[in-house]
Amino acid sequence: MIEKIIPWIKGKRVLLLGFGREGQSTYHVIKQAGGYASLDIADLASPAQRPDEEARWITGPGYQNCMDDYDVVFKSPGIVLEKPIEEYRCQILSQTEVFFQCFRDQIIGITGTKGKSTVTSLLYHILKNAGMDTMILGNIGIPALDHMEEVRPDTKIVFELSCHQLEYMTVSPHIGILVNIHEEHLDHYGTMEKYVAAKQNIFKNQKTDDILICNVQCLPESGACPSMLIKAGVNEPGTDLSVAEEPDGTWIRFRGRAYRIPVDEIRLLGQHNYFDIGVVYGVCAILGMDDGAFTAGLKTYEPLPHRLQYLGERDGVRYYDDSISTICDTTIQALKTLKDTDTVLIGGMDRGIDYRELIEYLSECQVSHIILMEATGKRIYQEIYKFYPEFKDRPRLILAEHLEDGVRRAMQITRPGHSCVLSPAAASYGIFKNFEERGEVFARLVFHS
DSSP states (O other), X not given: OGGGGHHHXXXXXXXXXXXXXXXXXXXXXXXXXXXXXXXXXXXXXXXXXXXXXXXXXXXXXXXGGGGGGSSEEEEOTTOOOSSOGGGOSSEEEOHHHHHHHHHGGGEEEEEOSSSHHXXXXXXXXXXXXXXXOEEEEETTTBOGGGGGGXXXXXXXXXXXXXXXXXXXXXXXXXXXXXXXXXXXXXHHHSSHHHHHHHHGGGTTTXXXXXXXXXXXXXXXXXXXXXXXXXXXXXXXXXXXXXXXXXXXXXXXXXXXEEEXXXXXXXXXXXXXXXXXXXXXHHHHHHTTOOHHHHHHHHHHOOOOTXXXXXXXXXXXXXXXXXXXXXXXXXXXXXXXXXXXXXXXXXXXXXXXXXXXXXXXXXXXXXXXXXXXXXXXXXXXXXXXXXXOTTOSOGGGEEXXXXXXXXXXXXXXXXXXXXXXXXXXXXXXXXXXXXXXXXXXXXXXXXXXX
16 A cells, blocks of 8 residues: 555655654655655754654754755644745645545544544544444544555545644545534634634535535535535534434434433533534444444443543542643533532633633633633633623632642632532643643642642
């Protein structure tokens, strides 16, 4: 299968733009394929160890200035181009683009601001549990080209896609899933319109016999989606794929099928996760899976960490790690799910997102202690006192400088028999390496302090 990439590199001057995990993966695959005229590497930082002394290395602030000296540039997702892509003479590709060009008919692509990793990992688990030939790749942390030799004609490829991977894509998956779109990554895109445009590449290059499952919250404009559109929603009348709370349980209804989610026998909590289950059910139904096989996979699925993850109990208080939460909606969903929450910890890096929705929810909710940390916590606190005189029971608001201070205060005030949840509604960058580290530090502070 590796020979499939040769047409893109044969006889050409190739540059790798970025040498992180994906850049290193691309380097090894291209070296193995061979046939290129040259293979060089450009990155802002100098490498700790060079894998190839023959390759030219371009580093430092002007590392992108050399791009038009090459025929083909493989760009890593985290790299921000300094000019609009159409202003470059070179062909700009990515691992994702090349992999999709090779295997798009076998790919189920998943994107969204929140929930895409849960949908991706749940779908993969259920397909695998049912005995299907499947693999999981992409933004979930598995570079695609590393596994192209494993793809067989019947392999179902479950592929998580970030906005950065989608930004310049010219090919879309056979089955696309758009879980949701919320205000995010504006520090990169500048405007919400540009961020939405990147996400919409999940379907813009689909064909008429392809499928898009899309949350009604972010439907394409009329005529913008060339494929079969399946509208999905929670308690939304008129949707093709619906998840609804009914008197006798939570039901998924799709194409004449009705499936009752066994909520008491699974580990995924909350309405937002029931929507994710509904989307996965729709894909499995399309692929011909029966409800018995779906249930068997659903019941054995272990949720990913840091996503409303139950950590354990200390001094009668239940602690939950929802560090994945970087927007208002996910914190609101966490508090709606954990109805016994006595303390919530909110705050992180300030990217300038609008917190009105969260402030209005916090005013009405029954959470007794709202600990506000870091830059966004301070901003929320100031905005409440400046613009929301009607905010209910302001003494619930507690300022803390950092997570360590917030956890110490939470452990003092949270009442036994209740829950304490870290759900920051903000990014972790500049404070922690990523949201995973933030969640790990929270657990350590709670149980090892």
